[in-house]
Amino acid sequence: MNTVVVWAGLIGTTLGIITSVLGCVALYRTSVIKGYAAQRDYEHLKNYYKSLSEAFKFQTETFEHEFREVRKDIDTRSDRIDQNQIEIKALLLSNLRLRPSLKEDE
Template sequence: MPLFSYASVVLGLISTLLGGFAWYRGMVRKRYAAERDFEHLRRSFEGLSSAIASQSKDLEEELDRLHRRLDTMNATQTEVKVFLMAKLGEATLGRHG
Protein backbone atom coordinates (compact mmCIF):
# COMPACT_ATOMS: atom_id res chain seq x y z
CA MET A 1 0.00 0.00 0.00
CA PRO A 2 2.74 2.56 0.76
CA LEU A 3 4.13 1.94 -2.74
CA PHE A 4 0.89 3.17 -4.27
CA SER A 5 0.86 6.28 -2.14
CA TYR A 6 4.48 7.08 -3.06
CA ALA A 7 3.72 6.45 -6.71
CA SER A 8 0.68 8.72 -6.57
CA VAL A 9 2.71 11.49 -4.88
CA VAL A 10 5.46 11.19 -7.51
CA LEU A 11 2.90 11.13 -10.30
CA GLY A 12 1.23 14.21 -8.79
CA LEU A 13 4.55 16.06 -8.61
CA ILE A 14 5.44 15.14 -12.18
CA SER A 15 2.06 16.23 -13.50
CA THR A 16 2.28 19.49 -11.49
CA LEU A 17 5.74 20.19 -12.96
CA LEU A 18 4.56 19.38 -16.48
CA GLY A 19 1.49 21.57 -15.99
CA GLY A 20 3.68 24.43 -14.74
CA PHE A 21 6.00 24.02 -17.71
CA ALA A 22 3.06 24.01 -20.15
CA TRP A 23 1.64 27.14 -18.48
CA TYR A 24 5.02 28.91 -18.70
CA ARG A 25 5.45 27.91 -22.33
CA GLY A 26 1.98 29.25 -23.16
CA MET A 27 2.75 32.51 -21.37
CA VAL A 28 5.99 32.92 -23.33
CA ARG A 29 4.20 32.23 -26.61
CA LYS A 30 1.49 34.77 -25.81
CA ARG A 31 4.09 37.39 -24.93
CA TYR A 32 5.98 36.71 -28.16
CA ALA A 33 2.73 36.91 -30.16
CA ALA A 34 1.82 40.21 -28.48
CA GLU A 35 5.26 41.66 -29.26
CA ARG A 36 5.04 40.46 -32.86
CA ASP A 37 1.57 41.99 -33.25
CA PHE A 38 2.74 45.24 -31.71
CA GLU A 39 5.72 45.45 -34.09
CA HIS A 40 3.44 44.66 -37.02
CA LEU A 41 1.07 47.46 -35.98
CA ARG A 42 3.99 49.85 -35.47
CA ARG A 43 5.35 49.14 -38.94
CA SER A 44 1.89 49.52 -40.45
CA PHE A 45 1.44 52.83 -38.65
CA GLU A 46 4.80 54.07 -39.90
CA GLY A 47 3.89 53.05 -43.45
CA LEU A 48 0.54 54.82 -43.23
CA SER A 49 2.19 57.88 -41.76
CA SER A 50 4.71 58.12 -44.59
CA ALA A 51 1.97 57.50 -47.18
CA ILE A 52 -0.14 60.30 -45.70
CA ALA A 53 2.88 62.62 -45.66
CA SER A 54 3.57 61.79 -49.30
CA GLN A 55 -0.07 62.36 -50.28
CA SER A 56 -0.09 65.64 -48.37
CA LYS A 57 3.04 66.78 -50.21
CA ASP A 58 1.54 65.78 -53.57
CA LEU A 59 -1.69 67.59 -52.72
CA GLU A 60 0.20 70.74 -51.75
CA GLU A 61 2.13 70.66 -55.03
CA GLU A 62 -1.09 70.16 -57.00
CA LEU A 63 -2.77 73.05 -55.16
CA ASP A 64 0.24 75.27 -55.90
CA ARG A 65 0.00 74.36 -59.60
CA LEU A 66 -3.74 75.13 -59.60
CA HIS A 67 -3.11 78.43 -57.83
CA ARG A 68 -0.50 79.45 -60.41
CA ARG A 69 -2.86 78.39 -63.22
CA LEU A 70 -5.72 80.43 -61.74
CA ASP A 71 -3.42 83.43 -61.39
CA THR A 72 -2.47 83.07 -65.05
CA MET A 73 -6.12 82.74 -66.06
CA ASN A 74 -7.05 85.83 -64.01
CA ALA A 75 -4.26 87.82 -65.63
CA THR A 76 -5.39 86.67 -69.08
CA GLN A 77 -9.01 87.53 -68.25
CA THR A 78 -7.93 90.99 -67.14
CA GLU A 79 -6.02 91.50 -70.38
CA VAL A 80 -9.06 90.39 -72.41
CA LYS A 81 -11.31 92.76 -70.43
CA VAL A 82 -8.94 95.66 -71.02
CA PHE A 83 -8.71 94.82 -74.73
CA LEU A 84 -12.51 94.53 -75.08
CA MET A 85 -13.11 97.73 -73.15
CA ALA A 86 -10.65 99.53 -75.37
CA LYS A 87 -12.25 98.16 -78.55
CA LEU A 88 -15.80 98.74 -77.36
CA GLY A 89 -14.84 102.19 -76.18
CA GLU A 90 -13.43 103.04 -79.60
CA ALA A 91 -16.50 101.64 -81.34
CA THR A 92 -18.82 103.51 -79.01
CA LEU A 93 -16.91 106.72 -79.45
CA GLY A 94 -16.83 106.24 -83.20
CA ARG A 95 -20.61 105.83 -83.42
CA HIS A 96 -21.50 108.76 -81.24
CA GLY A 97 -18.80 111.02 -82.38
Protein backbone atom coordinates in the same frame (compact mmCIF):
# COMPACT_ATOMS: atom_id res chain seq x y z
CA MET B 1 0.72 -5.21 2.25
CA ASN B 2 1.80 -2.15 4.12
CA THR B 3 4.86 -1.83 1.89
CA VAL B 4 2.72 -1.90 -1.24
CA VAL B 5 0.59 0.94 0.09
CA VAL B 6 3.69 3.00 0.92
CA TRP B 7 5.18 2.36 -2.51
CA ALA B 8 1.87 3.19 -4.22
CA GLY B 9 1.66 6.45 -2.27
CA LEU B 10 5.27 7.28 -3.08
CA ILE B 11 4.75 6.55 -6.79
CA GLY B 12 1.50 8.54 -6.82
CA THR B 13 3.13 11.47 -5.07
CA THR B 14 6.10 11.35 -7.46
CA LEU B 15 3.80 11.23 -10.49
CA GLY B 16 1.78 14.13 -9.06
CA ILE B 17 4.91 16.24 -8.55
CA ILE B 18 6.20 15.41 -12.05
CA THR B 19 2.80 16.22 -13.57
CA SER B 20 2.62 19.51 -11.67
CA VAL B 21 6.14 20.48 -12.77
CA LEU B 22 5.33 19.59 -16.39
CA GLY B 23 2.09 21.58 -16.12
CA CYS B 24 4.02 24.61 -14.80
CA VAL B 25 6.56 24.28 -17.62
CA ALA B 26 3.76 24.03 -20.20
CA LEU B 27 2.02 27.05 -18.66
CA TYR B 28 5.26 29.06 -18.69
CA ARG B 29 5.96 28.01 -22.29
CA THR B 30 2.45 29.05 -23.36
CA SER B 31 2.77 32.41 -21.62
CA VAL B 32 6.14 33.05 -23.31
CA ILE B 33 4.68 32.14 -26.72
CA LYS B 34 1.69 34.42 -26.09
CA GLY B 35 4.08 37.19 -25.06
CA TYR B 36 6.05 36.82 -28.28
CA ALA B 37 2.81 36.74 -30.28
CA ALA B 38 1.55 39.88 -28.54
CA GLN B 39 4.88 41.64 -29.19
CA ARG B 40 4.76 40.58 -32.85
CA ASP B 41 1.17 41.82 -33.19
CA TYR B 42 2.13 45.10 -31.55
CA GLU B 43 5.05 45.56 -33.97
CA HIS B 44 2.80 44.73 -36.94
CA LEU B 45 0.23 47.28 -35.80
CA LYS B 46 2.91 49.88 -35.14
CA ASN B 47 4.41 49.35 -38.61
CA TYR B 48 0.93 49.39 -40.18
CA TYR B 49 0.02 52.71 -38.58
CA LYS B 50 3.43 54.12 -39.46
CA SER B 51 3.00 53.17 -43.13
CA LEU B 52 -0.58 54.46 -43.03
CA SER B 53 0.66 57.76 -41.62
CA GLU B 54 3.34 58.01 -44.32
CA ALA B 55 0.80 57.25 -47.04
CA PHE B 56 -1.54 59.90 -45.64
CA LYS B 57 1.31 62.40 -45.51
CA PHE B 58 2.27 61.58 -49.11
CA GLN B 59 -1.33 61.97 -50.29
CA THR B 60 -1.65 65.27 -48.43
CA GLU B 61 1.57 66.61 -49.95
CA THR B 62 0.48 65.46 -53.40
CA PHE B 63 -2.91 67.11 -52.98
CA GLU B 64 -1.32 70.34 -51.76
CA HIS B 65 1.09 70.34 -54.72
CA GLU B 66 -1.73 69.77 -57.21
CA PHE B 67 -3.83 72.42 -55.47
CA ARG B 68 -0.97 74.92 -55.78
CA GLU B 69 -0.57 74.08 -59.48
CA VAL B 70 -4.29 74.53 -60.12
CA ARG B 71 -4.25 77.80 -58.20
CA LYS B 72 -1.32 79.05 -60.31
CA ASP B 73 -3.17 78.01 -63.46
CA ILE B 74 -6.31 79.83 -62.33
CA ASP B 75 -4.28 82.93 -61.45
CA THR B 76 -2.59 82.84 -64.86
CA ARG B 77 -5.93 82.48 -66.62
CA SER B 78 -7.38 85.30 -64.52
CA ASP B 79 -4.48 87.53 -65.44
CA ARG B 80 -4.97 86.71 -69.12
CA ILE B 81 -8.69 87.40 -68.88
CA ASP B 82 -7.98 90.73 -67.16
CA GLN B 83 -5.51 91.68 -69.90
CA ASN B 84 -8.00 90.70 -72.60
CA GLN B 85 -10.73 92.75 -70.92
CA ILE B 86 -8.43 95.77 -70.75
CA GLU B 87 -7.57 95.37 -74.44
CA ILE B 88 -11.24 95.02 -75.37
CA LYS B 89 -12.16 98.10 -73.32
CA ALA B 90 -9.34 100.05 -74.92
CA LEU B 91 -10.46 99.01 -78.40
CA LEU B 92 -14.10 99.83 -77.65
CA LEU B 93 -13.20 103.22 -76.21
CA SER B 94 -10.97 104.03 -79.16
CA ASN B 95 -13.76 103.01 -81.55
CA LEU B 96 -16.28 105.15 -79.64
CA ARG B 97 -13.96 108.12 -79.74
CA LEU B 98 -13.35 107.69 -83.44
CA ARG B 99 -17.02 107.39 -84.41
CA PRO B 100 -18.17 110.80 -83.29
CA SER B 101 -15.30 112.37 -85.18
CA LEU B 102 -16.32 110.43 -88.26
CA LYS B 103 -19.91 111.69 -87.95
CA GLU B 104 -18.71 115.26 -87.60
CA ASP B 105 -16.71 114.92 -90.82
CA GLU B 106 -19.77 113.85 -92.81
